[in-house]
Amino acid sequence: MTSRIVLLGATGYTGGRTAEAMVARGLSPVLAGRNQARLGELAQRLGGLDTAAADVTDAGSVVALVDRGDVLVSTVGPFQTLGGSAITAAIDAGAIYLDSTGEPPFVRRVFEQHGPAAERTGAALLTAFGNDYVPGVLAGALALREAGAGAARVDIGYFITGAGKGQVFSRGTLQSLLGVATEPGYAWRDGELRVEPAGARLRTFDVDGVPQPGVTIGASEQFALPRLAPGLQVVDVYLGWFGPASHAVHAGSRVTSLLTKLPGAARAVEVLGGIATSRVADAPSPEAIASATSHFLAEVFDADGTLLARTHLTSPEAYAITADLLAWGAGRAAEHGVNGTGALDAVTAFGLDELAAGAAEAGIVPR
Secondary structure: OOOOEEEEOOOOHHHHHHHHHHHHOOOOOEEEEOOHHHHHHHHHHOOOOOEEEOOOOOHHHHHOOOOOOOEEEEOOOOHHHHOHHHHHHHHHHOOEEEEOOOOHHHHHHHHHHHHHHHHHHOOEEEOOOOOOOHHHHHHHHHHHHHHHHHOOEEEEEEEEEOOOOOOOOOHHHHHHHHHOOOOOOEEEEOOEEEEOOOOOOEEEEEEOOEEEEEEEEOOOHHHHHHHHOOOOOEEEEEEOOOHHHHHHHHHHHHHHHHHOOOOOHHHHHHHHHHHHHOOOOOOOOHHHHHOOEEEEEEEEEOOOOOEEEEEEEEEOOHHHHHHHHHHHHHHHHHHHOOOOOEEOOHHHHHOHHHHHHHHHHOOOEEO
16 A cells, blocks of 8 residues: 655745656645645645645644654755754654755754664654755765775765856755854764864866866765765765855865854854845746756775776756655655665665666666
């Protein structure tokens, strides 16, 4: 029997696209959110789906959404401030949970804090199940399989090429980025997770023959890839969305590190970020993202620094990836369940070959 799918945050930009992707796959999710009028309009446009009222600031309303065996998909961000009630509801119910976050502190919280609680109730938590960071986990796992037992270091790179003029990210994405600006980052170094500011390291990748710089960020890969290859000493994830400005981001990482130690810094950034993003459109410019290509690279090295394997995946723009991956993951989990409980990575939950096939359906394919 197929489990029920509940989509929380359906009226947001990412949520709406995810709802459309689910329906395109023949799924019938329950659309949940706080604006009943907008939910009703979306539900009717998508063929008469069921709706449910829920507000992430009212934990009880979210808990009431989920029963054991359900699949709860959350697209409500920023997750650092708004994501707690959904994940708590999933844990309490022993449900399967997926979300669209790209916020490193929230990802870390899911693996380190919520994961053990989920194991006790039989819940399965798949955080960051979208453009952030399933493609990098997939690329890294494929490269590790090719590299074999000698793998000691993995570098993952995220890049976008060909984006047109205009706004490339949604308001929600920008709010999430600002919301974690003063949070400590992390890295997998010398076989353990260590605190390290975002942007602390800089390197270039060859992206279709063009050198592209990227700066380090916390992500899912630092948790997922050492599980798949326990001998890994280093996992670095590089974000290359800033282009030449990556050098400035790298140089500014020391300032960010100091900000994390100043009382009231987080609140000040939140206020300034609210002012800045209030002038930003809810959705990215269709023209800006229509021609964009996302690139995901994984390079595996041995202990001497010799390159053992390289994987290069590409796909359409980021929001299409996230919507399609969430729709595929939710549908697969509802019909077949997942492998394991607690905080899971995408490869462990579904298997590498199954994940590669699902990602290909979302347009994530080898270069």
